[in-house]
Amino acid sequence: MTAIRAAAVLVVGAILGLVIHASGLTARRGPAQATPAQLRVQLEARGHPAALGQAVPWVLLRDAQDRPVRHALPADGRPVVIWFWSCLCRCVRDCEERIVSLLERYPAERVHFFAVASNPDDSTHDIHKLRMSMGSPYVVFRDVEGATARHLGVDASASVAVLDGEGRVRYRGAIDNDLYEPTFSYIDAALEAILAGTPMKHTSAPSYGCRFPLPARAPR
Amino acid sequence: MLGLVACGEPLPVEEVERAPGNFLAGIDETHPIPDRPGFYRKEILSRGYQLEPWRVNVHTEPFRVNPFSREEDVWVTNWHSNTENEQGEREPDDIHCHAIFAMDPVLQDDAQDFRGLFTDGFSPAFTLPEGFAVRIRKNERMMFQPMFNNRRPTTRVARMRLLVDYVPDSKRTREYTELRASVLRVSKRDLYWVEPGQIDRRQREVGAPFQGRIHAIGAHLHPYGELVEMERIRDGHVIASLRMHHAKKLEEERLDILHFPKGLYVRRGEMLRILTVYNNTSDEKIDAMGGLYVLYDPNGKPDA
Numbered sequence A: 001m002t003a004i005r006a007a008a009v010l011v012v013g014a015i016l017g018l019v020i021h022a023s024g025l026t027a028r029r030g031p032a033q034a035t036p037a038q039l040r041v042q043l044e045a046r047g048h049p050a051a052l053g054q055a056v057p058w059v060l061l062r063d064a065q066d067r068p069v070r071h072a073l074p075a076d077g078r079p080v081v082i083w084f085w086s087c088l089c090r091c092v093r094d095c096e097e098r099i100v101s102l103l104e105r106y107p108a109e110r111v112h113f114f115a116v117a118s119n120p121d122d123s124t125h126d127i128h129k130l131r132m133s134m135g136s137p138y139v140v141f142r143d144v145e146g147a148t149a150r151h152l153g154v155d156a157s158a159s160v161a162v163l164d165g166e167g168r169v170r171y172r173g174a175i176d177n178d179l180y181e182p183t184f185s186y187i188d189a190a191l192e193a194i195l196a197g198t199p200m201k202h203t204s205a206p207s208y209g210c211r212f213p214l215p216a217r218a219p220r
Numbered sequence B: 001m002l003g004l005v006a007c008g009e010p011l012p013v014e015e016v017e018r019a020p021g022n023f024l025a026g027i028d029e030t031h032p033i034p035d036r037p038g039f040y041r042k043e044i045l046s047r048g049y050q051l052e053p054w055r056v057n058v059h060t061e062p063f064r065v066n067p068f069s070r071e072e073d074v075w076v077t078n079w080h081s082n083t084e085n086e087q088g089e090r091e092p093d094d095i096h097c098h099a100i101f102a103m104d105p106v107l108q109d110d111a112q113d114f115r116g117l118f119t120d121g122f123s124p125a126f127t128l129p130e131g132f133a134v135r136i137r138k139n140e141r142m143m144f145q146p147m148f149n150n151r152r153p154t155t156r157v158a159r160m161r162l163l164v165d166y167v168p169d170s171k172r173t174r175e176y177t178e179l180r181a182s183v184l185r186v187s188k189r190d191l192y193w194v195e196p197g198q199i200d201r202r203q204r205e206v207g208a209p210f211q212g213r214i215h216a217i218g219a220h221l222h223p224y225g226e227l228v229e230m231e232r233i234r235d236g237h238v239i240a241s242l243r244m245h246h247a248k249k250l251e252e253e254r255l256d257i258l259h260f261p262k263g264l265y266v267r268r269g270e271m272l273r274i275l276t277v278y279n280n281t282s283d284e285k286i287d288a289m290g291g292l293y294v295l296y297d298p299n300g301k302p303d304a
Helices: A002-024 A036-045 A090-105 A124-134 A147-152 A186-196 B013-018
Strands: A058-062 A068-072 A080-085 A112-117 A140-142 A159-163 A169-173 B005-007 B027-032 B040-045 B049-051 B074-084 B096-102 B112-114 B116-120 B125-127 B132-136 B143-148 B156-168 B180-185 B192-194 B199-207 B212-221 B225-232 B237-245 B258-266 B271-279 B286-288 B290-297
Touching (some): A058 A140, A080 A147, A090 A186, A159 A186, A169 A186, B049 B143, B096 B156, B132 B290, B143 B156, B212 B225, B237 B258
Parallel strands (some): A080 A112, A112 A140
Antiparallel strands (some): A058 A068, A068 B005, A159 A169, B074 B125, B074 B132, B192 B286, B212 B290, B225 B237, B225 B271
């Protein structure tokens, strides 16, 4: 029975993931077209993280053809959680159960959720394989050399950035206070505060995930 | 349904590669070793990582290095590691926690069996016994994950440099026995703490996750560490005892590396006791880790 249930979760997860993935990566005419040169300037500017409270209308992610493309973030009144994922960081696997539980507490009608793999060594194939093995019920997009992580001020995998319904960055850091035995959920606290319109008690927390490297110096 | 919509034109890939912040930077080069005919040295320098004050056991996002060879397997006989600051100056070894250089992610919270190398801040040079080597397959892209400590009140930037000496299969002049690796830890958590003035003896019983003959053992300790031991529980035989050799300067302290040319046979599932001793002579709480890095021949047979 357990095996059948696990298989069902995998199949549903796979179908859901593919549908969402396809939807997210459908190239459409966006509200603000930019030339490659303009995008490059924006990419470089993303070495500086957005301030807390600053609106982030779009993030740079790879499309189905592996090309870096701007993706508009939803700003429809629902908070957005961006989970920084990695095939190579074991903390991501350790947190998977907590993330699935979070999605059950905050379904798509209440909160947008997607994951971003910032490590360029995570291939589409590796991501798909790990998602299938864990039965992850969410889509994973590929970052562009860590540009989205840097722009959102996230310095490690197994961390989140939480945006409010107007697309403003409200929290970034670990999902809770301990990888092994968490006693406090920062992400629950952040989402509850945003949904209730109350002040945030925690706007950041140190991550226990795998640290991203500092940006290299600009080439001459 | 997630309302994530692509907008605008794709950015040319070459523009991304030129942009600052690229993950792919760092050094990944190979040179012949002049005084070792047939041998090469692969030099890997990680990107810089920012370490906040008093943050220890900082894991970094693993990255894959270029293959050692695209044409043939290679045999690794020794390696050397150290940490540097942003300007390329040597940093004390206590900033170097440890590093994993392996084919796949190594889940360090339980006994693991893998193929690869391990580094420790107090045993920067690791040489295998004569005739033994870690084999790296052609076209394999090994994964490198440096880990750092910052025990100072200021933010620091650290990079890790790894030098790996190897001989390509076509240039070797002798046979090598291929070794696999395992990490055995004294605690389920990565890190634990020892109170000031306390001698902390900690042990954990674990079933051997491998079977074969052990030919080399290294250890991992933090400052104020004294000893790591591995004991076979059924007869109380201490298989290995590795000590920290203290020095006036922390960066000069060294941890034993043991060689067993004939090998010590261990059966899979055999119960082992890992023991770690810390002597915190300071007046502050200290961070601690303890474990063993075991290199073994999976084809090694039991003693006759």
